[in-house]
Amino acid sequence: MSAAVEARDLAIGYPGRRVGAGISLGIRAGEVLCLLGPNGSGKTTLFKTLLGLLPPLAGEVRVLGEPVADWSRAAFARKVGYVPQAHAGIFPFTVEDIVLMGRAARIERFAAPSRHDREIAADCLAALGVDHLRTRIYTEISGGERQLTLIARALAQEPALLVMDEPTASLDFGNQIRVLDHIGRLRRRGIAVFMSTHQPEHALRVADRIALLAPGRLAGLGAPAEVATPDALAALYGVDAAAVAASLPAFSRFPQHRPERHAS
Numbered sequence: 001m002s003a004a005v006e007a008r009d010l011a012i013g014y015p016g017r018r019v020g021a022g023i024s025l026g027i028r029a030g031e032v033l034c035l036l037g038p039n040g041s042g043k044t045t046l047f048k049t050l051l052g053l054l055p056p057l058a059g060e061v062r063v064l065g066e067p068v069a070d071w072s073r074a075a076f077a078r079k080v081g082y083v084p085q086a087h088a089g090i091f092p093f094t095v096e097d098i099v100l101m102g103r104a105a106r107i108e109r110f111a112a113p114s115r116h117d118r119e120i121a122a123d124c125l126a127a128l129g130v131d132h133l134r135t136r137i138y139t140e141i142s143g144g145e146r147q148l149t150l151i152a153r154a155l156a157q158e159p160a161l162l163v164m165d166e167p168t169a170s171l172d173f174g175n176q177i178r179v180l181d182h183i184g185r186l187r188r189r190g191i192a193v194f195m196s197t198h199q200p201e202h203a204l205r206v207a208d209r210i211a212l213l214a215p216g217r218l219a220g221l222g223a224p225a226e227v228a229t230p231d232a233l234a235a236l237y238g239v240d241a242a243a244v245a246a247s248l249p250a251f252s253r254f255p256q257h258r259p260e261r262h263a264s
């Protein structure tokens with residue numbers, strides 16, 4: 001089976017500004033890959049390139065076996081969900097409307113959402129513990145509530161690949177755990193997840209593999225215990241290894257989640 005997403009010798013960036021190069025990685029169905037990297041190292045730029053929102057400066061991206069540029073936007077939206085960093089939003093849609101937008105690629109043009117679509121939207125909100133927000137106006141809810149709404153929207157797409165840019169960033173402690181647990185459940189449904197986080201303990205808790213993005217290049221890719229070591233994290237974030245080690249006991253108390261392998 002082809003990888004959910006595969007990048008070969010990718011260079012990423014903007015006109016006149018190369019952010020990273022030589023990036024090769026693949027994500028299988030039912031696998032969670034977590035991306036760690038300092039501010040400005042290129043995590044969002046990499047995601048946007050994998051999603052075909054930014055052209056690669058070099059190299060190749062395939063999504064579900066097809067070059068990303070060959071996908072029609074409608075077909076892509078049926079297969080790939082993207083949770084961007086939470087934004088304020090400008091239009092006063094209800095939370096349910098926003099989540100139903102995740103169904104849009106599956107609804108025939110000009111058709112109204114069906115009862116089935118509304119049930120799926122309600123299920124996705126309930127799965128994240130925010131069904132009580134259904135009739136609230138998106139521009140009038142908190143940053144964390146918006147984040148959960150955007151995750152629910154992506155889940156409502158029923159994607160094969162889910163790309164999440166710091167999905168736990170603005171969430172309280174309980175919602176962080178809820179979202180991480182939910183990501184673990186997506187794995188069992190065979191969904192490939194590629195997510196970034198600024199919290200190594202979150203990656204250690206949920207990832208099958210971890211990728212380290214240093215400015216300009218991929219500095220590591222592999223099993224969490226082998227990749228997210230105090231020395232590697234110290235080098236990645238430009239801090240002292242002793243300082244990283246000092247903070248490690250705080251998260252090593254987490255029972256380390258041993259991901260179930262997805263039968264391929």
Ligand SMILES: Nc1ncnc2c1ncn2[C@@H]1O[C@H](COP(=O)(O)OP(=O)(O)OP(=O)(O)O)[C@@H](O)[C@H]1O
Pocket residue numbers: 014017019037038039040041042043044045046
């Ligand atoms: N539209 C743009 N045009 C030119 N440069 C950009 C653009 N957007 C981002 N950059 C630059 O590209 C680099 C990578 O940015 P990116 O947003 O991908 O980093 P990131 O790892 O996601 O950061 P953070 O953790 O702070 O969200 C940064 O130096 C940033 O200033």
